[in-house]
Amino acid sequence: MDISLLFTVLFAVLILSVLFNSRATAIEELEYSAEEGEKMDFSVLRKAVEEVESVDGHCHNIVAFDSNSVQGFIQAFTVGAFGDAEAFAFAQQSLSFKRSLRDIAKLYGTGLSLESVEEYRRVSGIQSITSTCFKAARFSAILMDDGIDMMDKVYDIEWHKTFAPFVGRILRTERVAEKILEQVRYLHTFTFNMHIPLLVKFSGFRFLSIIVTVANEIYALKSIAAYYGGLEINLNVAKTDAEEDLRQLLNAGKPLFLLNYKSLVSYIFLQSLEVSLSYDLPMQIHTGFGDKLLDLRKSNPLHFRAVLEDKRYSKCRFVYLDFGLAIPKLSVHGMISAVKDLLNLAPLSKVMFSTDAYTFPETFYLGAKNSREVVFSVLRDACINGDLSLPEAVEAAKDIFARNAIRFYNISSAKVVP
Numbered sequence: 001m002d003i004s005l006l007f008t009v010l011f012a013v014l015i016l017s018v019l020f021n022s023r024a025t026a027i028e029e030l031e032y033s034a035e036e037g038e039k040m041d042f043s044v045l046r047k048a049v050e051e052v053e054s055v056d057g058h059c060h061n062i063v064a065f066d067s068n069s070v071q072g073f074i075q076a077f078t079v080g081a082f083g084d085a086e087a088f089a090f091a092q093q094s095l096s097f098k099r100s101l102r103d104i105a106k107l108y109g110t111g112l113s114l115e116s117v118e119e120y121r122r123v124s125g126i127q128s129i130t131s132t133c134f135k136a137a138r139f140s141a142i143l144m145d146d147g148i149d150m151m152d153k154v155y156d157i158e159w160h161k162t163f164a165p166f167v168g169r170i171l172r173t174e175r176v177a178e179k180i181l182e183q184v185r186y187l188h189t190f191t192f193n194m195h196i197p198l199l200v201k202f203s204g205f206r207f208l209s210i211i212v213t214v215a216n217e218i219y220a221l222k223s224i225a226a227y228y229g230g231l232e233i234n235l236n237v238a239k240t241d242a243e244e245d246l247r248q249l250l251n252a253g254k255p256l257f258l259l260n261y262k263s264l265v266s267y268i269f270l271q272s273l274e275v276s277l278s279y280d281l282p283m284q285i286h287t288g289f290g291d292k293l294l295d296l297r298k299s300n301p302l303h304f305r306a307v308l309e310d311k312r313y314s315k316c317r318f319v320y321l322d323f324g325l326a327i328p329k330l331s332v333h334g335m336i337s338a339v340k341d342l343l344n345l346a347p348l349s350k351v352m353f354s355t356d357a358y359t360f361p362e363t364f365y366l367g368a369k370n371s372r373e374v375v376f377s378v379l380r381d382a383c384i385n386g387d388l389s390l391p392e393a394v395e396a397a398k399d400i401f402a403r404n405a406i407r408f409y410n411i412s413s414a415k416v417v418p
């Protein structure tokens with residue numbers, strides 16, 4: 001896990017269902033601290049973690065049941081698997097699936113099988129299950145990247161406002177760029193190879209005008225440059241190289257896809273950083289884990305060092321550690337271990353909860369529920385080890401779940417005071 005004092009951390013965490021067993025809770029909440037003989041009562045911490053209304057800094061749209069992109073509820077337990085029967089079968093053998101299915105069956109009051117849960121979902125409908133999952137998750141706000149374009153029948157941001165007190169938008173910059181480049185290709189075709197530098201200028205102008213139009217509605221930008229060749233951004237990309245990439249892209253077949261146009265990707269990324277600076281918008285950087293298109297070797301945030309050290313972007317507010325998708329897809333031990341690793345070094349003021357939930361309302365519920373359990377466990381251990389006092393742990397819980405994000409994303413105007 002890569003951490004640095006410069007970054008702000010997104011995370012989502014998992015389940016420790018045994019802690020919700022009342023017998024276990026009584027044992028767990030009264031522990032000896034590192035100082036011999038001193039007993040600590042963790043019920044205050046438990047209450048703080050349970051009661052804080054969380055701000056989810058990274059999630060995606062819910063999708064209709066009859067979307068062609070959805071092939072059954074089992075997809076909620078895979079990452080990027082589509083039409084892959086083998087992956088669906090293996091997913092059901094994971095610790096995460098077995099644990100999560102129990103949680104969902106308990107939430108819905110159904111039998112403990114995928115079929116029972118699927119039947120409940122069918123009978124209840126998307127509105128009802130979303131309402132149930134969001135109520136149980138207890139968000140005060142969610143920030144949604146609505147730029148995943150490979151799915152159909154996606155509910156828009158407005159739709160989600162029925163279920164969460166506050167829904168803010170995160171703008172995926174490469175998606176904006178691709179939309180503009182579709183227009184550019186149209187122009188290119190009908191102007192018989194219009195001068196490429198002119199098209200680059202037009203693209204830049206459109207990019208800025210779109211950002212200006214939505215600047216007041218968005219809370220962060222997000223880059224998925226990691227998907228398009230990795231995080232080794234060329235900080236000195238020549239405009240002529242970007243133009244050459246554009247020329248090739250416009251002459252390539254459909255659909256328009258930025259992968260393999262590295263100079264153009266770097267150029268768009270640097271333009272995005274300029275926008276991020278101009279509007280003081282945080283920039284989320286996708287770094288790891290994802291579908292098959294992502295090369296994990298190239299999406300390691302270590303490649304991002306040059307950007308972080310470039311003086312031109314020293315004022316940019318980056319979020320570039322994201323293991324939201326890894327959670328709740330690891331074991332309980334894995335999740336606790338990951339969050340402990342984070343807190344080994346990262347300032348408490350920079351660690352933020354997120355779910356990276358997508359498509360299925362249950363992924364919001366699982367992310368939120370498990371986060372509360374794991375954060376409680378990690379902060380409790382920090383007290384036992386002597387890293388934190390109990391009052392400090394209570395403050396840390398409020399920061400991690402809500403206050404850090406409210407401050408960082410500047411969403412204080414919303415009614416999301418923890």
Ligand SMILES: [Zn+2]
Nearest residue numbers: 058059060356
């Ligand atoms: Zn995501």
